[in-house]
Amino acid sequence: MNGRPRRAHVVFLAATAMLILVSIFLYRIRPLAGITFGSTSIALAVLAHVGVLAALVGPLVAWRRRRRHRPPQLNRRT
Numbered sequence: 048m049n050g051r052p053r054r055a056h057v058v059f060l061a062a063t064a065m066l067i068l069v070s071i072f073l074y075r076i077r078p079l080a081g082i083t084f085g086s087t088s089i090a091l092a093v094l095a096h097v098g099v100l101a102a103l104v105g106p107l108v109a110w111r112r113r114r115r116h117r118p119p120q121l122n123r124r125t
Contacts, residue, residue, distance in 0.1 A: 066088045074081025 070081050070085035073084050
């Protein structure tokens with residue numbers, strides 16, 4: 048078993064901590080810059096989560112619609 052999944056979690060955690068620390072540091076130096084950077088980071092994280100959610104839910108919604116609205120069969124024997 049390789050260490051890639053564990054390494055990915057560590058990198059993600061380090062990047063998240065760095066974004067938080069940078070926004071705190073910027074807020075202490077320049078409050079407007081800190082608020083702007085922090086808000087941008089939060090907005091990007093929210094957009095990324097919405098994108099992942101859309102990528103997961105989109106095919107399920109399309110599949111459900113396709114199953115519900117089947118065209119009538121033309122050559123059905125009665």
